[in-house]
Amino acid sequence: MTDTFADLLACEDIVMFANAAIAGTGQREFRSTAAAQRFGLRFLHDYVCGNYRDVYTAMLAIDINDHNAATIIHTLLATSAQATPQQRRAERPLIDRRLRGLPPQRAYKLFHALQRDRVNNRRTRAIIRDYRAARPDPALDAVKYRAALKAATRHAHLRLPGEYGTFLYDPLRPARYDTPLLETWRRAHYSASALYDLPLTVAEGFAAKHGIARTDFLRAIAPAATRGEALRLQSAAARADAPALRVDLHRVPLTRLAGYVLSLDLDERARRRGELTGALAAAARTAAGRRAGTWGRTAAVLDDSYSSFGSPAKRRRPLAVALACHYLLDALAERHTSHWVSGRTDPLMAYPRGSSPLAERVLDALETAPPRLIVVSDGHDDTPDVCASVLSAWRHRVDPGRATSVTHLNPVFDAEEFTPVRLSPAIPTVGIRAAENLPALVGLARFAEGTSGLHDLRSHLADQVERYLADSGDPR
Amino acid sequence: MSPLPGLRTAAAQVWGGIRLVPLIRDEPITDLRLHARIDDADLTVSRTRDGGPYLAYVPHAYVATWAAGGAPAAAFGTQIIDSGTAPDAVTIRVHQRFVQREARSRLRFLPLHLAMEGYLALHFGGPSVVWPEWSKQAVRAGLSPRAERSYSGHHIADLEEALRVFEILPGQCGVVVYVGDSPATAFAVPHPDDYRALHPTLLLDMYGELVFVNGLLGPRAAPLHTPFDHRRVGGIADLRAVLAEQRRAWAEFHDTLMAGSLRITDEHTVDHVYSAGNYRLERFLPPFRPKAENHIGERIVAADGTVAYLKTFRLSENQVKRGYVLAALAAHDWRLDAAADALGTDRGGLVARLDRLGFGNLLRRDLRDRFARRR
Numbered sequence: 001m002t003d004t005f006a007d008l009l010a011c012e013d014i015v016m017f018a019n020a021a022i023a024g025t026g027q028r029e030f031r032s033t034a035a036a037q038r039f040g041l042r043f044l045h046d047y048v049c050g051n052y053r054d055v056y057t058a059m060l061a062i063d064i065n066d067h068n069a070a071t072i073i074h075t076l077l078a079t080s081a082q083a084t085p086q087q088r089r090a091e092r093p094l095i096d097r098r099l100r101g102l103p104p105q106r107a108y109k110l111f112h113a114l115q116r117d118r119v120n121n122r123r124t125r126a127i128i129r130d131y132r133a134a135r136p137d138p139a140l141d142a143v144k145y146r147a148a149l150k151a152a153t154r155h156a157h158l159r160l161p162g163e164y165g166t167f168l169y170d171p172l173r174p175a176r177y178d179t180p181l182l183e184t185w186r187r188a189h190y191s192a193s194a195l196y197d198l199p200l201t202v203a204e205g206f207a208a209k210h211g212i213a214r215t216d217f218l219r220a221i222a223p224a225a226t227r228g229e230a231l232r233l234q235s236a237a238a239r240a241d242a243p244a245l246r247v248d249l250h251r252v253p254l255t256r257l258a259g260y261v262l263s264l265d266l267d268e269r270a271r272r273r274g275e276l277t278g279a280l281a282a283a284a285r286t287a288a289g290r291r292a293g294t295w296g297r298t299a300a301v302l303d304d305s306y307s308s309f310g311s312p313a314k315r316r317r318p319l320a321v322a323l324a325c326h327y328l329l330d331a332l333a334e335r336h337t338s339h340w341v342s343g344r345t346d347p348l349m350a351y352p353r354g355s356s357p358l359a360e361r362v363l364d365a366l367e368t369a370p371p372r373l374i375v376v377s378d379g380h381d382d383t384p385d386v387c388a389s390v391l392s393a394w395r396h397r398v399d400p401g402r403a404t405s406v407t408h409l410n411p412v413f414d415a416e417e418f419t420p421v422r423l424s425p426a427i428p429t430v431g432i433r434a435a436e437n438l439p440a441l442v443g444l445a446r447f448a449e450g451t452s453g454l455h456d457l458r459s460h461l462a463d464q465v466e467r468y469l470a471d472s473g474d475p476r
Numbered sequence: 477m478s479p480l481p482g483l484r485t486a487a488a489q490v491w492g493g494i495r496l497v498p499l500i501r502d503e504p505i506t507d508l509r510l511h512a513r514i515d516d517a518d519l520t521v522s523r524t525r526d527g528g529p530y531l532a533y534v535p536h537a538y539v540a541t542w543a544a545g546g547a548p549a550a551a552f553g554t555q556i557i558d559s560g561t562a563p564d565a566v567t568i569r570v571h572q573r574f575v576q577r578e579a580r581s582r583l584r585f586l587p588l589h590l591a592m593e594g595y596l597a598l599h600f601g602g603p604s605v606v607w608p609e610w611s612k613q614a615v616r617a618g619l620s621p622r623a624e625r626s627y628s629g630h631h632i633a634d635l636e637e638a639l640r641v642f643e644i645l646p647g648q649c650g651v652v653v654y655v656g657d658s659p660a661t662a663f664a665v666p667h668p669d670d671y672r673a674l675h676p677t678l679l680l681d682m683y684g685e686l687v688f689v690n691g692l693l694g695p696r697a698a699p700l701h702t703p704f705d706h707r708r709v710g711g712i713a714d715l716r717a718v719l720a721e722q723r724r725a726w727a728e729f730h731d732t733l734m735a736g737s738l739r740i741t742d743e744h745t746v747d748h749v750y751s752a753g754n755y756r757l758e759r760f761l762p763p764f765r766p767k768a769e770n771h772i773g774e775r776i777v778a779a780d781g782t783v784a785y786l787k788t789f790r791l792s793e794n795q796v797k798r799g800y801v802l803a804a805l806a807a808h809d810w811r812l813d814a815a816a817d818a819l820g821t822d823r824g825g826l827v828a829r830l831d832r833l834g835f836g837n838l839l840r841r842d843l844r845d846r847f848a849r850r851r
Contacts, residue, residue, distance in 0.1 A: 031641055306643040342646075355489075355498075355643040359719055367712050382487045382643070386701045386722045390715050397709040 007454040014055050014457060015447050016419045017048045021064035021072075022441070023420050023431030024413030028311040030318075030378065032415045040415030041068070049075050053083065057091050058461040060098040061468035062444075063437040069098050070110045077127070078119045088123065093469055099131050104141065107131060108148035115155040128156035139181040142167055144199045200225045215240035227252065231260055249279035254287045255434040258324040262316045262350065269348055277348060284327035287436045291332055298333040299370035302326055303341045303377035305356035310412075318411040319352050322376040324435030325409070329374060332439070339365045341377070356380060358423070359387035366394065372405055374442070378412040379421030379429065391424035407445045409438070478731050479739035482782030483650055483664055485727040488700070489642055492634030493690075495657060495697040496642050497730055499650035505666035505784050508533055508755055508776065510673065511557065531753050532557055533666075533776060533785055535674075554774045554785065556752040609812050614838040629679035632660075633691035639679055644672060650786065652735055653678065656694015659769060660687040662738050664786040666776075686792040700726065737769035738788065745803070754779050762791070764800040772799075798833045801826075823847075 024041050028034040045068075049056045060072055073095050080088065099107050111128055114120070132152070135141050142149055142164055150168045153160060160168070163177055177183040187194035188206045195206040200221055207217045218237060222244030225233065230247045237245035249257060261269065261276050269276060285292055308319040326347045329336045338347065339361045342354045358381040365373055381387035395406075409432040410420030422429040428448035430441045446452050447460070478485060483499040490496075511532035534555045629635050632655055642651075649671050650664030660683055665671050702725060704718050740746065743763040750757040756777050762770035773788035791799065801819070808814035816826040827847045830836060836844055 307641065353644075355487075355645045357487075360716075363712055363715055363719070382489060383701065383719075383722065383726075384699050386719065389701070389704065389706075390719060393704075393706045393709045393718075394712070394715055397706055398711055398715070 010052065011447065011454040011457055013048065014052060014454075015444075017044050017056075018059060018062065018064070018444065019410075019419050019429070019431035019448070020044050020413050021059060021068035021431075022062075022433055022437070023065075023411055024415075025065055025067045025314070025433070027313040029314070029412050029415075030307045030309065030311055031380075031412075034313065036415040037413065040413070040418055041071070044418055045071055045075050049079060053087060054090070055458070055461060057087070057094055058465050060094045061461070061465040063433075063440055065433045066102055066106050069102060070106055070113075073098065074110060074113060074117075074119070077114065077121070077124045078117065080121050080123055092123070092127075094465065095127060096130060097469055099127070100134065104135070104145060105148075108141075108145045108152060111152035111155065112148050115151050120155060125156040128152050129158055132158065138164065139179050140199065143181055143185050143202055196220050196224065198224065200229050215242075218242045218245060228256075231256065234260065235263075249275065250282045252279070252283060253434075254280070254283040254328060254436055255320060255324045257283050258327075258435070259316065259320040261348070262320050262323065266349055266351070273348060280323075280327045280348075281331070284324075284331040287328055288331040288439075291439055293332070293334055295329075295332040295334070295372060297335045297370050298329050298337075298372045298374065299365040299368055300325060300329050300336070300338045300373070301341065301358065301361045301365050301375045301377065302338055303356060303358070304344065304350045304352055305341050305354050306352050307356065307378055307380060309352040316352060318376075318378055319350060321409075321411045321432055321435055323347060323350055325374065325376050325432075325438060328435050328438055333372075337365075337368065337370075355382050357382055359383060359390050362387075362391065362423075363394075366399075366404065370404060373407070374438070375406065375408045375423065375427075376432070377408070377410065377423070379408065379410050379414075379423050381423070388422075388424040392426040395424075395426035407442050409441060479735050480650070480662070480664060480783045480786065482778075482784075485730050485735075486645055486648070487723060487726060488654075488697075488730070489638075490697045490699055491638035491641055493656050493694050493696055494632075494634045494638035495654040496638060497652040497654070497735070498645050498648045499652065499662075499664055500645060500647045501649040501666075501668070502647065504647070504649065504668055505778070505782070507531060507753070508556070508666045508784055510535075510665065510667075510670040531755065535785075535787065554757060554776070554787070556750060556755055556757055556776065607810055607812070609840055609843055610810065611838060611840050626682035626684055627688040629681050629683065631688055631691075632683055635691065636679055639676065642675075644675060651675075651678070652730075652738070654697065654734070655683075655687050656690035657697055657734075658686075658690050658694065658790075659735060659737060659771070660690070660790050662735070662771070662773075662786055662788045664783055666784045682789070684790055684792040684795065687790055700729070738771060740775075755784060761799070761803070762796075764796055764803050766793070766796055766800060768796075770796045770799070794833075798835070801829060801833060801835075 020041060021044075024037060026034065026038040026041055029037060045056075049072075056072065057076060060069060064072075076083075076091055076095065083091065099110075102110075114124060114128075132138070132141075132149075146168065152158070153168060159165075163174070163179060163182060166174060167177070167182055172186065172189065174186070177186055181198075184194050184197045185202070188198060188203070189209075192206075192210040192212060195203045195210070198206065203217075203221055203224065207214075207221075214236075218233065218240040219242040222230075222237075222242055225245060227247060230237070230245050231252060233245055234247065237243075249260075252260065257280060261280065264272075264276075302322040302325065304319055304322065308316070308322065310317040310319070326338045329338070340347070340350065341356055341358060341361050344350070356377070358375075358377055362373075362375060391406075406427050408423045408427050408429040410429055411432050412420060413431065414421045420429055420431045428445040430445050430448055432438070432441055447457050452460075480499065483501055486498045486500050488495050488497045508531045511534045534557065629639075635653075635655070647668055649666065649668055650662070651671075652662045653660045661678075661681065663674075663678060665674060701722055704722070709715060709718070740760055741763075745761040747759045747761075748756060749759055756779075757774070758777060759772075759774050761772055764770060770791045771788040772791060773786065775783055775787070776785035778784055801815075804818050805812075805815045808818060812823050812826055816823050819826065819829075821829070824847045827839060827844060830839060831844060831848075
């Protein structure tokens with residue numbers, strides 16, 4: 001099947017949106033403000049939803065980030081009137097499935113946003129009702145997300161069972177609750193000893209109210225902390241001498257772990273080298289799963305220039321992605337070599353500093369003629385046009401037979417270009433948010449290269465949707 | 477060849493209308509370093525020498541508390557001193573805007589309009605011979621105090637962002653700032669650590685009106701490169717050669733064409749201020765050629781000609797005109813008639829010109845009135 005010119009354009013639009021939805025989070029980046037990022041993403045969402053609604057919906061099935069997943073659901077619900085009945089029928093299972101996969105705070109935040117923007121139709125109300133009904137622990141939700149649940153209840157005209165209505169609207173009237181967690185919450189208002197059975201974020205508020213010292217609080221709250229909360233509190237836990245808060249690093253997801261490692265100063269990283277390297281390698285093996293060791297020989301060019309600092313809102317995120325990719329590729333490949341842009345060689349000691357002579361490093365890596373080359377960078381070379389030109393010349397003159405496949409993974413969404421910056425037209429660029437998605441993204445790269453057409457892309461997405469819906473949908 | 481001996485040009489980094497060209501020193505200078513504040517516990521500049529005395533330089537308008545418990549003071553003119561002594565400094569009155577900066581306990585500079593006034597006073601001492609035409613005030617106080625209008629880096633479009641996203645290179649000791657692809661200032665220090673500490677101060681610097689206008693109206697700076705013939709490429713080695721050639725060509729283009737005006741030539745007036753050890757502190761004035769790029773500045777030069785420290789200020793067209801007339805006057809010992817001859821005018825013309833350029837108060841009142849009546 002040959003594609004028309006319009007098909008090619010459509011394909012390009014869709015790939016552009018997919019890349020943006022994977023990388024962009026609406027947060028401040030190294031080179032642009034949060035407002036510019038949000039504006040760029042907003043435009044893309046409106047444009048793609050208006051022109052390719054079915055593809056827009058299907059995006060929920062691929063590895064786009066949670067921020068954009070929530071935005072897609074919001075946009076779909078807000079434009080319900082424009083959808084045909086078939087489209088609405090197709091959208092519903094995907095929305096339900098993706099909502100279940102979102103962290104609950106994100107889902108409740110979405111409901112809050114729907115209320116704020118006055119998006120209220122029968123479908124929206126049904127979706128909120130079903131989501132709440134399917135939550136495993138209603139008492140925990142009620143205590144932990146009280147304000148958001150209240151907003152959602154009011155917005156979707158929900159009738160809550162048992163004591164929950166009273167709990168949301170007149171919480172301190174009953175002399176006691178029958179649900180244990182609600183009763184603990186009530187007692188925590190008056191007794192400091194009750195608050196340690198509450199979720200950490202809720203207990204923090206009560207601890208402040210009762211004037212409990214932070215160190216005492218951290219020591220006693222440790223059993224209630226989730227893994228994410230505990231990871232955030234690692235250095236505080238060390239200061240407060242609260243060993244129960246220490247996280248078993250082997251169970252932290254790869255990119256998170258990389259971010260944590262980079263937050264430590266160089267001395268500490270050197271001191272805990274064995275532990276950290278072991279944890280990173282273990283996390284990478286988990287992420288690689290059955291694909292471990294199947295990729296043959298690989299090489300990577302990883303950006304640790306100053307711009308990989310990211311921004312105060314996503315501190316060292318691009319560098320963390322690069323570091324995680326290093327360990328993941330190590331696990332995926334039989335033999336792997338990384339070339340850091342700065343020329344430093346110790347991945348554990350990576351820090352964002354210096355300029356980006358990307359072109360030279362890419363040539364260094366190409367010289368070893370690896371069958372697969374991955375470049376993780378924000379795409380800003382210090383000689384931009386030269387780099388693009390050199391890589392085109394390499395693709396067309398030195399390696400026309402495609403003995404080496406090159407993929408550029410870009411963790412930064414460029415709001416002005418509406419897509420992550422490309423290194424060169426000859427090399428496909430795909431957005432990346434978490435290193436765990438690397439294998440799937442490399443699969444997506446053939447669409448970014450323009451070698452596969454719209455037809456392929458649609459069938460690829462249909463395939464993804466089917467597989468996604470068949471998946472159980474338990475939150476990861 | 478680089479217009480700044482001892483410094484090598486690297487690939488420019490571009491943001492909006494700003495082009496920042498890094499200057500690399502292959503071997504950092506270690507026996508002349510930024511002066512550490514004497515009472516300072518929080519200085520970010522690391523020391524390569526342990527404890528021993530070294531030669532220190534204090535940039536013009538560098539503000540610090542030089543004595544424990546003392547008031548903040550600004551260095552007046554760049555100085556070279558022993559590491560253990562405090563420089564000559566002008567105590568400054570702390571006002572509201574300044575206090576905020578003080579609180580951040582960093583290296584910092586005066587709001588630089590003060591510094592610009594200082595510059596002109598340093599460069600032109602006023603009439604050296606008391607010819608009767610000059611007013612008493614001019615003879616007594618020289619050109620000082622006079623106000624020069626200048627803009628802080630915050631007012632230059634895109635400069636703040638450009639400096640923030642700039643990636644400092646390993647070994648970088650300086651930078652040439654282009655605004656609207658016209659040179660605004662060149663800045664170089666002896667050691668990369670000093671540069672890292674002083675990089676943000678480029679934003680606190682002053683820039684002339686011309687630079688401000690270039691920032692508003694100048695073109696967006698585009699990355700520059702020469703296209704190369706893809707058919708010549710046969711392997712990776714060729715691509716490496718292409719890259720190296722591109723970098724070399726860029727450096728050469730920059731050094732000869734873009735930064736040519738930064739080269740100190742015989743036409744510059746170089747005032748040798750002070751020598752210490754191996755180093756010579758100089759202030760230089762351009763030839764004041766109207767419609768050309770003119771920079772005034774200070775530099776510290778080693779005995780072998782290496783530029784250890786450099787700071788330039790791009791003069792606006794009006795300032796060049798003023799400099800041109802003042803330079804002619806100074807060259808003729810401040811004699812009105814001789815200077816008028818040299819400028820191709822007569823006494824009346826010169827008086828009118830001085831009046832127009834804002835130097836009227838240097839002349840005696842009755843002289844100005846007489847020529848004003850005649851016009």
